[in-house]
Amino acid sequence: MAERSDLPQGTLDLLILQVVAAGPIHGYAVAQRLQLISHDVVQVPQGSLYPALHRLENRGLLTADWKMSDTGRDSKFYRLTAKGRKQLKEQAASWARLTEAIGLILKTAGERR
Amino acid sequence: MTWWRRLLRSRALEREVDAELRDHIAREIAAGLRAGLSEADVRRQMRLTSGGLDQVKEACRDVRRPPALADLGADFRVAVRMLKKDWRFTAGAILTLALAMGVANTAFISTYATLWRDFPFERPERIAIVRTIDTRGRDAGVSYLDYEDFRRDARLFDGPPAAVGIATISLGRDGAPPEQFEGLYVSADTFSLVLRVKPALGRDFAPADDRPGAEAVVIISSNLWKSRYGASREVLGRKVTVNAVTPATIIGVMPEGVRFIDFTDVWLPLAQMPGLAAQRRDTRSLMMIGRLPVAADFDGVRTELSRVAANLAVAHPDTNKDIRPDVMSLLDAYNGGGAMSLTNSSIFMPLLAAAFVLLIAAANLANLLMARAAYRSREIAIRLAIGSTRWRIVRGLLIESVLLATVAWVLAVGFSWLTLTLSSSQAPPQLPYWRIKMDGWLLATMAAVALVTTGLFGLAPAIYASRRATAEGLKEGGRLSTPPKVRRWTHALLVAQFAVTVALLNGAGLTARRFFNFYAVDRNLQTSDAVTTFLRLPAQTYATRDQRVAFHEQLRARLLAVPGVTASTVASAAPFSAAGRRPLTAIDGRPTIDPAPNVMTVLVEPSYFQTLVGSLVLGATFSELHGTPGHEAAIVNQRFVSVYLGAGSPIGRHLDLRPPAVQRTYLREADAPAPPVSVAIIGVVQDIRQGQGQSETVPIVYLPFRAEAPAAVSLIVRGSGAVPIVPVIRDAVGAIDPDLALGAVSTLDELRDRSRSVPAAMTSQFAKIGILALVFSGMGLYSAMAYAVRRRTPEIAVRMALGSQTRQVRWLFLKTGAWVILVGVILGVPGALMVGRLLQNTLVRTEARDIFTLIVTIALLAIAGLAASIVPARRATRLEPTTALRIE
Secondary structure, eight states, X not given: OOOOOOOOHHHHHHHHHHHHHTSOEEHHHHHHXXXXXXTXXXXXXXXXXXXXXXXXXXXXXXXXXXXXXXXXXXXXXXXEOHHHHHHHHHHHHHHHHHHHXXXXXXXXXXXXX | OOHHHHHHTHHHHHHHHHHHHHHHHHHHHHHHHHHTOOHHHHHHHHHHHHOOHHHHHHHHXXXXXXXXXXXXXXXXHHHHHHHHHTHHHHHHHHHXXXXXXXXXXXXXXXXXXXXXXXXXXXXXXXXXXXXXXXXXXXXXXXXXXHHHHHHHXXXXXXXXXXXXXXXXXEEESSSSOOEEEEEEEEOTTIIIIIIOOOOSEEOOOOGGGGSTTOOEEEEEOHHHHHHHHTTOGGGTTOEEEETTTEEEEEEEEOOTTOOTTTTOOEEEEXXXXXXXXXXXXXXOOBEEEEEOXXXXXXXXXXXXXXXXXXXXXXXXXXXXXXXXXEEEEHHHHHXXXXXXXXXXXXXXXXXXXHHHHHHHHHHHHHHHHHHHHHHTHHHHHHHHHHXXXXXXXXXXXXXXXXXXXXXXXXXXXXXXXXXXXXXXXXXXXXXXXXXXXXXHHHHHXXXXXXHHHHHHHHHHHHHXXXXXXXXXXXXXXXXXXXXXXXXXXXXXXXXXXHHHHHHHHHHHHHHHHHHHHHXXXXXXXXXXXXXXXXXXXXXXTOOSHHHHHHHHHHHHHHHHHSTTEEXXXXXXXXXXXXXXXXXXXXXXXXXXXXXXXXXXXXXXXXXXXHHHXXXXXXXXXXXXXXXXXXXXXXXXXXXXXXXXXXXSOOTTOEEEEOOOSSOOGGGOOOOSOOOOEEXXXXXXXXXXXXXXXXXXXXXEEXXXXXXXXXXXXXXXXXXXXXXXXXXXXXXXXXHHXXXXXXXXXXXXXXXXXXXXXXXXXXXXXXXXHHHHHHHHHHHHHHHHHHHHHHHHHHHHHHHHHTTOOHHHHHHHHHHHHHHHHHHHHHHHHHHHHHHHHHHHTSSSOOOTTOHHHHHHHHHHHHHHHHHHHHHHHHHHHTSOHHHHHHOO
């Protein structure tokens, strides 16, 4: 089994927003997509996923509806709100800046030695 | 969705989360089945990664609820359950806290009522009362002429000052039998400008009413309006006769609660005061009251008044030479001229004692809470292991504390309300404006104190317990172990409690002993079935002494003719009431010290002693001849003999007494001081208490009534109890003179109780506090011992199984108890002696070195403490060893 990395809460929120941005999606699918795209690196257990989804919903970044799903049962589908879209853009930009900076430090700091 | 909306819809949301999670699980299982796994495998894998369904739900729940309100409801229910389970602890804690707070509340409220009066005037703290004092320290009022001079200086007060004169005023010929009331002659602007209170009905005095020769007008109190005129609005304009001679009209009724000066029911303009115009400058019978000027304080007013007084001394040296103004605030004047302030021990002591009882109760509470915390460390350990946070546990314990405090507070408020209502209905003290009321601020403070105390004492052990509740706590004996440090604290607290209790109980004992000793003298008097009332014979109709003597002879004859009346007598002052004094200038011809001591003097009819005490100790009572010129005689009490006469028979010795210099203005008798009269002692009587608030028996000289026949007297009538006496008296008086008013009627019992109501109240308060301290200390020791027994039950079982006798086991516990008591007593004795020394300076004087009381106190404490130790010890020894071992 691939190594499971523990995601800090803020990062998980960002990932969820990104996944939901593509269109209405239910919780199980979010977890599946995250696992798939990251090649099994990011595996989010229920105990982290659903609290995160609800928290984002409470903060008004996501909104949810119960709709008929492919299984024939009703499922809760999440969508991004305008506020959520804005937050996603900001967080993604911020993350990109951070990773670039870390990358630079790692590269140059290594060269110095 | 906002948090509060989430709260309201919590059940619906709960179902939604449940549905969502089940949906997820179903999909997971479906995917697993497609991959070839069994449902059981999928479920197991999910549990491994996510924990159980409940845990996920819990996590979701935490997100939903606002942090502050999370699980408060559940915690509350748990707290109630825990308190109910350990009901002995709960009851003990609540009782301790409730009693302590109740006592403190009662003590504070009583003290507050005594020290701070409920004046119905505007800004009463700015009202000043002015009297005078001379260089010899003798106090007197202000004379009318001096008052007019003060009034001329507009800068002295805020507005003009007023002058008031106390008098007894009777109202009659208005449809009801004449009645006597406390009255006050006041200048016209007393109510409007100085006191700033308006009549509730009718009008205030106008300047036109306060002129010599004006028609008399009367303002009455709300009390009088209700009792005599049935609260009828027709009272305005009603005609009434004042003091049996002056026709007057009622023009106003004062609001409820206004009885200035103290129990006044009738006010008349100052100009109506008989003889006012003729008063000399050194007749100082009035009181001046005024409002402090806007930017000034009492010292400033004193300075200014002294300046004016100095000018007067220069202008009128023969009357004003040594006279200085004595300025007091209204409050000080009511509190005996500053004698009753917080620094006066007699007021201070019950308050201090109540504070100490609170401390003892707090110590008890601390012990109880500490024991409970240790007892529950196992439960706490389990809760921590399940996954509760420390904060949740501490919060739960805090909620328990808050519940305890709240219930205790409610009980305390109820208890003190009950006590105050009962005590104030029994014997209202003769203190004006004394109003018992529950003060909102005080209640709030008590609530705060209760919460802080329980919170603090509940918190420390709670934190301690939650910190210690590790694997150790989960072990078998974990629940019951206490580290030695905690045990030492418990013992230290107990020792402190006992020490304080020794001091308090001793103080209570000293006070009680002194009270009973001092007032034992009242037993000399037969007070049952005796009634007393005032009579004032108006000067117009009873100008001469012989007229007054004749009246009283008639009255006596009429009263004794009624079957059911066993005795009747007259005196210038009833027992337990204030009596006049006159200077004793010589004994057996030898002058006394200068200035001559003022001895209390009471003028009595010959039947006085027979009516009140039966027989004299020595000699005989006055005859009909005594009191006439050439037959001057006196009877003294035993105290007088021991103070002034020493050894040898008092009979036949001579005393020189100077009749009082200042006569009441309406008596129209000589104003100048009369020469001393020499009297021969013909008898000695037991001590009868006169006056109130004294700390020792006073020497009294009794003179024959007929020598002066004062106009104002007390009539004392004793009946067989078969017939109501009051109507009999009224009829008899009315038959002789229908205009004559009777004053307030009281039984001798009432008079006696009222005269010692303040020391009685304080003694009982102190006693209650002492007993409460004892109860608390006993309770504290008991619970500590009970807990120790429970903790050491396995040890006891082992000991007994190994062959210890019950006696030895019992001694093991008694030892601790005895040690605590012993050390407590040793530490407490100095405190007790100090309390005794403090009490020496109070109203109720005590002997500081009253060893007897100290021994009794210690004995009581020892008995209580040992009993408290024995009972749990005995319970321990009765256990079967095997049962004891099984008990965890």
